[in-house]
Amino acid sequence: MLSEQSSHLTVQRREQLSYIQFTHGWYDYPDRKGCKFTQEFERPPVYMEKEGVPPEVLQTIQDKLKDLSAELRKLSLDIWHHPEVMFEEKYAHDRLTRFMAQHGFAVTPHYLGLETAWRAVYTHPASDADGKARRQLRVIGVNSEMDALPGIGHACGHNLIAMSGAAVAIAIKAALQAHNVAGTVVLLGTPAEEAGGGKITLLERGAYEEMDACIMSHPSAGPENFSGLWPGVACQPIDVEFFGHGAHAAAAPWEAQNALDAVFVAYASISALRQQIKPDHRVHGIVVGRDWAPNVIPDYAKLRYIVRAPTWAELEALRERVKACFDAAALATACKIEVSLGAGYYEVRNNSVLGREYARAVGEMYHMVTDTGDGAKYSTDFGNVTFALPALHPVYSIPTEPQGSNHTPQFANAAATEEAHTETLKVAAGLATVGFRVLNDRNFAQEVKKSLEGSQAATSSQWRLEA
Numbered sequence: 043m044l045s046e047q048s049s050h051l052t053v054q055r056r057e058q059l060s061y062i063q064f065t066h067g068w069y070d071y072p073d074r075k076g077c078k079f080t081q082e083f084e085r086p087p088v089y090m091e092k093e094g095v096p097p098e099v100l101q102t103i104q105d106k107l108k109d110l111s112a113e114l115r116k117l118s119l120d121i122w123h124h125p126e127v128m129f130e131e132k133y134a135h136d137r138l139t140r141f142m143a144q145h146g147f148a149v150t151p152h153y154l155g156l157e158t159a160w161r162a163v164y165t166h167p168a169s170d171a172d173g174k175a176r177r178q179l180r181v182i183g184v185n186s187e188m189d190a191l192p193g194i195g196h197a198c199g200h201n202l203i204a205m206s207g208a209a210v211a212i213a214i215k216a217a218l219q220a221h222n223v224a225g226t227v228v229l230l231g232t233p234a235e236e237a238g239g240g241k242i243t244l245l246e247r248g249a250y251e252e253m254d255a256c257i258m259s260h261p262s263a264g265p266e267n268f269s270g271l272w273p274g275v276a277c278q279p280i281d282v283e284f285f286g287h288g289a290h291a292a293a294a295p296w297e298a299q300n301a302l303d304a305v306f307v308a309y310a311s312i313s314a315l316r317q318q319i320k321p322d323h324r325v326h327g328i329v330v331g332r333d334w335a336p337n338v339i340p341d342y343a344k345l346r347y348i349v350r351a352p353t354w355a356e357l358e359a360l361r362e363r364v365k366a367c368f369d370a371a372a373l374a375t376a377c378k379i380e381v382s383l384g385a386g387y388y389e390v391r392n393n394s395v396l397g398r399e400y401a402r403a404v405g406e407m408y409h410m411v412t413d414t415g416d417g418a419k420y421s422t423d424f425g426n427v428t429f430a431l432p433a434l435h436p437v438y439s440i441p442t443e444p445q446g447s448n449h450t451p452q453f454a455n456a457a458a459t460e461e462a463h464t465e466t467l468k469v470a471a472g473l474a475t476v477g478f479r480v481l482n483d484r485n486f487a488q489e490v491k492k493s494l495e496g497s498q499a500a501t502s503s504q505w506r507l508e509a
Contacts, residue, residue, distance in 0.1 A: 182257070196454050239386075
């Protein structure tokens, strides 16, 4: 049995940088002037002799990650130094598949028709020593993201996520071998999280069907030694093209249908719409053109927008209101319009049973606080995975510069630091613990499945009511 939980795990008041509080929604409204928060975090439960993962397994996991730390650090930095945007993660694909093969995994490159997706699998077989028939082995899935952001590199820390997935999978493998536990661990290399929905394509093509649960993590700015099991928000990109007719801007402007006017009418309409949408809904975008000149009325202009809401059902309603602004702009300017919807990212449904085990593990091993509030307004294609099978997606803090949260050059720099590596391995140990228990504890695995079934039933009921 592990030692009693340290009393300092309950956090009552901490000074936070204002940008961190705003990003993560941690303002304490009754005391907002002081930019403090008073949320008290529940202490993770203490391991009991018949509950959780045995201490010797935790030690195996921690020892393996310590032994691999230098290799994992080099892996992360190699990917950091070769940033690649969605579906172009060729260096990361090759580097990670070689790494996993070297550590005893059977690797499938270019998985399921995606050039930069891959699969690495290890199975520790069930023993026949007791004379009983072999049971069907449970499967734990892990994800490694790889893609960077245009122009600012790994400003969302996907080099750390890629490395973390490898770390979790190899640590679970070590625990299965050392303690002779049967099970399979599958690590998926998942491209195009920032845009493109690589996991959604893999989900549709059956990559997750064999898994009893799937786990991954994501770095963020935030308090020291902290992680959050947050729902994020649903998200969908919309591309809108306006087609008009060009003309000389001075000699014959009446001959034109101004596509740029259409863009700005739509832009202004959405700005007005924001006054009547809920505070936790988001609509944001940019204007794109081609071959524009000030003396030629543009015959083409494009908007690239993203719509976000706490749930997919809310997003669908908001999306229709936004599309009405586009249609109105086309009507007002006599332009033709084409609207293209991108991959829809669902909100994250963290499995409560997996989350409880994770919070207990990182709390016991590292005194890490785990929050289960609303947290940051992030979006991920892993949300769709959480609707299909039991899954867990903790967000964890790495040290950053002021004004250096995700999707900034400062965060890209933070993702390459030794401190970020250390925090990532803490979370990797927690996730490896969760994954091992799914494989080793049949009752726990059944409880995990029941939790998913309950959330799926609630979602179906909600969608029927809103239909």
